[in-house]
Amino acid sequence: MSRIDQTFAALGQRKALIPFITAGDPSPEMTVPLMHALVASGADILELGVPFSDPMADGPTIQRASERALIKGVSLRSVLNMVAEFRQQNTTTPVVLMGYGNPIEAMGWDVFAQRCDEVGVDGVLTVDFPPEESHDAFAHLQRYNIAPIFLLAPTTTESRIQQVAKLARGYVYYVSLKGVTGAGNLDLSAIADKIPQLRQHISLPIGVGFGIRDAETALAVAKLCDGVVVGSRIVQAIEDSTEANVIANVSALVSGLKQAVEQA
Amino acid sequence: MYNYPDSTGHFGQFGGIYMAETLIPAVEELRDAYLHFRDDAEFKAEFANELKHYVGRPSPIYHAKNWSDRLGGAQIYLKREDLNHTGAHKINNAMGQALLAKRMGKKRVIAETGAGMHGVATATVAARYGMECVVYMGAEDIQRQAPNVYRMKLLGATVVPVESGSKTLKDACNEAIRDWVTNVESTFYIFGTAAGPHPYPMMVRDFQCVIGNEARVQMPEMIGRQPDAVIACVGGGSNAIGIFHPYIEIEGVRLIGVEAGGHGIASGSHAAPLTSNSKVGVLHGNRVYLMQDENGQIIETHSISAGLDYPGVGPEHCWLKDTGRAEYVAINDDEAMRAFHDLCRFEGIIPALESSHALAHAAKIAPTMRKDQVLLVNLSGRGDKDINTVARLSGITL
């Protein structure tokens, strides 16, 4: 069983907390300590953003995180090394890389998949690679048993849900709103309507993210699905912190989210 | 027979629909609507009528005899897209997409723009059809194409400055995509060039093919035959594919695309993905040759002309390069400037800096050719928008 499957199995009826940070933000040295701090504060799965020069699906907060990381020279290669370093002390928490396809294309999917296997990456989410364009790419991931994580959206049609159901592994990520990461227009009743439709075709756990900014919303969303993804809010906390207090600030925030999600 | 893209939007390995899931249903809806209406008699008639009476087509072809004589070789003919309403070829496509938006019931249109010509064209058709219009434009381009910014505002559009990344065309594209994903149901994205996710490269090409279709009739009328070569500048590639495509199956006509060489290919400071042999990559919805570093990050481009200042190029040009049917070259900033001034002084035509790249390449090869040979250059736009840039480079404040 993969680390992602094990994690959801161990959670049983409880809901997963899935925080997102951008690798290399605020600095390459801080990423692994932040990952450990997220786990210590209750993260069940980690989503690690791979910075990209043109993050089309991201709002200003994660765009700025990407820019901070790129200025410090972070690349897909160095992100993979960060995961390797994280795995020296943590062999159980799943790590999912999230980003855009081009850095992977530049490395080559074969090399990338092999490196993911070596360093202990469990899943890969490429925002701009829909199932239609993913067959060759994801064949490489499959060879190493790395889960392709797919996004589903409020606009996704029934037939596309079925298509994703066949290809997805690990969990499926439902984008809770029409918009970019960090937007503020999340609609709980729309999520409540959509999840049962997804469940008709998808047996994997369903995580929901985009626009979850506080414990109250995290709890409300957790009641509707299997896992809650929180990104921009955490990245914002990183931006608002200094190197000295960033670990403490992020830990406090994530602990609060964890408490909320545990009530679901 | 040449028949691309395939049904999934691919030109060989190029093209595709590399978009976030939220937008996939939107591009599918657009594809279905376009495939339906492109064969619809009423749509075709309205488009033709608008091009004739509103845009002012057909655009003439002009023999630039003074300039040709000075160059002392091949005869240069200009396809006068600069004479279209709003001053560039961009209106052909904006008009086609607006008519489609109208039929799809979309009341809000958005666009990205570099030089501002596509933004002006979109603002124009939005005013014409009573649609709300928002145009995204890089902050740097807002500086260098100031007259066009005010034109858009006069036409009722909202111009949103984009401060991220290199503050140029690619960043304006990113921001327009972010708007589209947020307002996907109400909004039609009028994309300005023959790139992006399927069906845009095909649809924009089809709307721009009016240029080449006219030229194919006009050239035999003027000189009794087709030209020896067709030359066009390539940003995303819409004016070039519009004039190339109808010539693809006509043997003996060379097709030459001219990219922005900036400070020279060797300097690395340019916007010429094809000429500089960039690697294949994925950006803005399609797989194309793309200027990037070894880590797959998109690199900042440079061109004197905002409309060519883009790190990628449409998928059909990538395909035409690989198959050898078209050739691609680069022209540097200073060469383009020289052609700009020459056309002003010897022909009384102020060309866009984008188009000046195509003109400069014609000026380069004409002297190596016989006097009875003919080069057809797509004069894609007029240069009024560029007078501030040109003045600044000449050390003049207006």
Ligand SMILES: Cc1ncc(COP(=O)(O)O)c(C=O)c1O
């Ligand atoms: C006059 C003119 N020509 C050419 C271009 C380049 O675009 P494309 O390569 O799509 O024709 C532009 C873009 O702004 C333009 O304004």
